Amino acid sequence: MDPTTSHVFHRHLRQTYPVAVAGDGPYLIASDGRRYLDGSGGAAVSCLGHGHPAIVAAVREQVATLEYAHTSFMTSEPAEALADDLIGHAPAGLSHVYFVSGGSEGVEAALKMAVQYHAERGRPQKTRVVARWQSYHGNTLGALSAGGNRWRRAQFASLLLDISHIAECYEYRGRREGESVTAYGQRMADELEAEIQRQGADHVAAFIAEPVVGATMGAVPAVPGYLKRIREICDRHDVLLILDEVMCGMGRTGTLHACEQDGVAPDIEIVAKGLGAGYQPIGAVLVHGRIVDAIRSGSGFFQHGHTYLGHPVACAAALAVQREIRPLLPQVRAHGERLHALLQQRLGGHPNVGDLRGRGLFRGIELVADRASKAPFDPAQRLHAAVKREAMARGLMVYPMGGTIDGQRGDHVLLAPPFIVADAELDAIVERLAAAVDAATAAARRARDVPSV
Numbered sequence: 522m523d524p525t526t527s528h529v530f531h532r533h534l535r536q537t538y539p540v541a542v543a544g545d546g547p548y549l550i551a552s553d554g555r556r557y558l559d560g561s562g563g564a565a566v567s568c569l570g571h572g573h574p575a576i577v578a579a580v581r582e583q584v585a586t587l588e589y590a591h592t593s594f595m596t597s598e599p600a601e602a603l604a605d606d607l608i609g610h611a612p613a614g615l616s617h618v619y620f621v622s623g624g625s626e627g628v629e630a631a632l633k634m635a636v637q638y639h640a641e642r643g644r645p646q647k648t649r650v651v652a653r654w655q656s657y658h659g660n661t662l663g664a665l666s667a668g669g670n671r672w673r674r675a676q677f678a679s680l681l682l683d684i685s686h687i688a689e690c691y692e693y694r695g696r697r698e699g700e701s702v703t704a705y706g707q708r709m710a711d712e713l714e715a716e717i718q719r720q721g722a723d724h725v726a727a728f729i730a731e732p733v734v735g736a737t738m739g740a741v742p743a744v745p746g747y748l749k750r751i752r753e754i755c756d757r758h759d760v761l762l763i764l765d766e767v768m769c770g771m772g773r774t775g776t777l778h779a780c781e782q783d784g785v786a787p788d789i790e791i792v793a794k795g796l797g798a799g800y801q802p803i804g805a806v807l808v809h810g811r812i813v814d815a816i817r818s819g820s821g822f823f824q825h826g827h828t829y830l831g832h833p834v835a836c837a838a839a840l841a842v843q844r845e846i847r848p849l850l851p852q853v854r855a856h857g858e859r860l861h862a863l864l865q866q867r868l869g870g871h872p873n874v875g876d877l878r879g880r881g882l883f884r885g886i887e888l889v890a891d892r893a894s895k896a897p898f899d900p901a902q903r904l905h906a907a908v909k910r911e912a913m914a915r916g917l918m919v920y921p922m923g924g925t926i927d928g929q930r931g932d933h934v935l936l937a938p939p940f941i942v943a944d945a946e947l948d949a950i951v952e953r954l955a956a957a958v959d960a961a962t963a964a965a966r967r968a969r970d971v972p973s974v
């Protein structure tokens with residue numbers, strides 16, 4: 522689409538975008554007939570690929586039956602059925618679902634819910650939230666305040682809430698020489714306790730984190746034991762644990778909830794992308810029974826709300842998606858292993874690949890200028906943008922991002938292919954990605970090595 526004639530306020534106003542006209546399993550098809558292999562499900566959204574007949578049918582049927590009913594007047598069958606379904610497969614203790622329309626809305630609701638929970642129990646001073654640097658929680662102001670990407674925050678600093686941040690759990694760069702993985706995890710988790718003590722436990726309402734950090738770091742899981750220690754610290758100080766599984770949840774890492782692999786259950790969990798798989802905009806906040814009980818026996822209502830909460834068509838789509846996803850989980854794990862092995866084979870020895878990481882079909886590749894020192898490329902080179910461009914030129918969609926280390930420095934590529942991907946398509950994703958990485962890094966090396974005059 523020509524950026525000079527389009528009236529859409531595109532993400533980048535000087536860029537020309539292909540026009541997507543159709544989807545076909547793991548492919549998106551553009552108006553010029555080109556087929557793009559969707560190696561990242563957009564931004565880890567399209568976990569069932571495109572044009573899935575069962576989901577399309579569920580949406581059609583629901584929109585023809587009941588398109589909308591405002592939740593302050595009525596509930597709806599799809600919302601009730603989806604909540605039953607989600608709670609039937611939720612981490613221990615989560616009993617209710619607050620529906621929203623996406624990830625950021627979910628984060629906003631979770632933060633308010635945590636503060637209201639403490640107020641309902643006679644602790645109105647417990648209002649502060651702790652989050653982690655380098656996390657991403659969304660772009661609305663509350664979610665951006667919780668997020669730890671310094672570049673995203675900087676321009677809007679004057680609008681942000683006063684949320685404090687502890688260091689991220691980032692083994693590749695953070696673990697000291699000679700330090701065991703376990704000791705590293707405990708050291709990082711203990712930062713939470715120090716921060717709670719610094720603020721006074723009486724003032725801290727909640728801690729929010731992504732179990733596997735997605736967009737801003739590139740599929741970085743916490744090390745074993747980290748989240749368990751975080752859970753203990755939260756319990757010790759009556760601080761709610763909010764897990765943001767907007768990107769890593771709903772099967773993406775090989776288990777329905779990413780936190781299952783860490784052996785912890787949160788007090789509040791936010792899910793979104795894989796919930797509706799892109800067939801409808803929907804997010805959900807899964808809430809522990811004791812939070813619901815405190816609000817029910819206190820004021821009786823959560824002081825929040827949006828027009829499209831529990832939208833019947835979105836809920837019907839998400840219910841159909843969930844029924845498709847669960848039987849695919851073993852496949853996600855097997856494909857995930859295969860994807861990791863292929864990446865290792867093709868890129869493991871690449872001079873500019875520093876780290877390959879992730880879980881299930883959620884994989885990250887961190888690019889570096891020098892493997893030994895882990896030095897990143899100069900951010901001015903915008904290596905991540907070049908990888909995206911080179912991949913698109915090869916008919917592949919992946920999700921690269923810069924600022925991996927501190928919001929400014931570092932580049933990574935995120936892969937999140939659909940769960941229905943076939944072996945040959947995984948091969949093609951890795952082949953095309955490797956060619957794109959080769960081309961982009963070679964150009965960046967050449968540019969770096971040209972002496973400035």
Ligand SMILES: Cc1ncc(COP(=O)(O)O)c(C=O)c1O
Pocket residue numbers: 564623624625626628657658659660731735736765766767768769793
């Ligand atoms: C972990 C996480 N939380 C929240 C969000 C925000 O979701 P949305 O873009 O649907 O508002 C995202 C989006 O990428 C995310 O990855």
